[in-house]
Amino acid sequence: MDERLEKALDFSNYMLTLNNQKRLLAEKYQEDLIHFYNGSQFTITRELITFVSAMVSADQDEVVITDDNNIPCMAEDLKSFYNEIINKYAIASNDYYTAYADLKKNRSVEKLVNYE
């Protein structure tokens, strides 16, 4: 095989694997953002954080929030709920950032899939 084509195919295979691994990391990040509170299930988004923050700033002690299944949930201790979702968001985002940075350092398919 022409060496130029061989190198291009190697790189193509590497990029395919890299993109797959990036996609899986993004999916794991979405799972890590799921938070359970009072029997309800929330995916922590910046919108949720902003809304809860606004309610806390408005001195609301409790507020109704609909969860991922569109079930209304009474967040009775709003400040505590806010702290929980902020902490979980920070941990999940930092883990995602670290794993993504590690992934980018790997320059071979074997390293990308941890097979050495």
Add this chain to the structure above:
Amino acid sequence: MSKGAFLIARNNGHIDYVKQAVFLAKRIKKYLNIPVTVATDSADYLKDSFDIQVFDQIISLDYTNESNLRYFFDGALTKKTASFKNNNRASVYDLSPYDETLLMDTDYVISNSLLKPVFNSSADFLIYKKSNDIAKVRDESEFDKISDTSVDFYWATVVYFRKTDTNRIFFNLVSHIEQEWNHYRRVYQITSTLFRNDFAFSIAIHIMNGFQSGNFAQQLPGSMMYTTDKDVLWKMNEDEMMFLIEKKDYLGEYTALNTKGQTIHVMNKVSLNRIIDQEFAND
């Protein structure tokens, strides 16, 4: 309220579901820390061959031979035909010793604790509708609707339910659909004659919702991540799995893919059993 996982393991001479159940029970203990009950038609084999302390209860089922035949692939190029003993799933409602049950297929490889909080859920019935093929090279529309012109698809692979009167009606309905499968598959425009629990559960959910979309069934957290039996599970280390994923348009060629801390429905049961053999040998 008692809580636990429930597995069904019925061997077919080609796939050792009992071995898978033992393997999964260990992972459920590790990641979810809940008791596990298994219902099997091979209770003697289970007791003679494996450490049964991993199970809270073992329920014996009658051994039957079924004519529900299907292909079991091991990668894109290898396949065998074997019976698919997937009936009686509706009996879980009566068989389960728990008030709150997490019913799972034995090829659902638990690798995190995402499902642990579902026992405190305000919903009485949770199931996956949203799914994710980790390969992303195949048409996933077959897991969107149960047929091109029919109703929403739900995965019977993992189901959480409480023992309530409504859920009893649901499981009795699933049982009825199974008995009258040829009628229901025609009504719901399913061309295959093969009985699938996914289809029966999807049809039952549609009926429970008043023959329309509705919220009888709530979503389990995250999405059902799966690989098909055209892919190969190649390596496993704790919560890390390496797969060979079939390459689009290149039959028999694969791309490597690594998952960590992600629970995956591994449909290639043959390759899963090879990995389990390695894991048990290392124990």
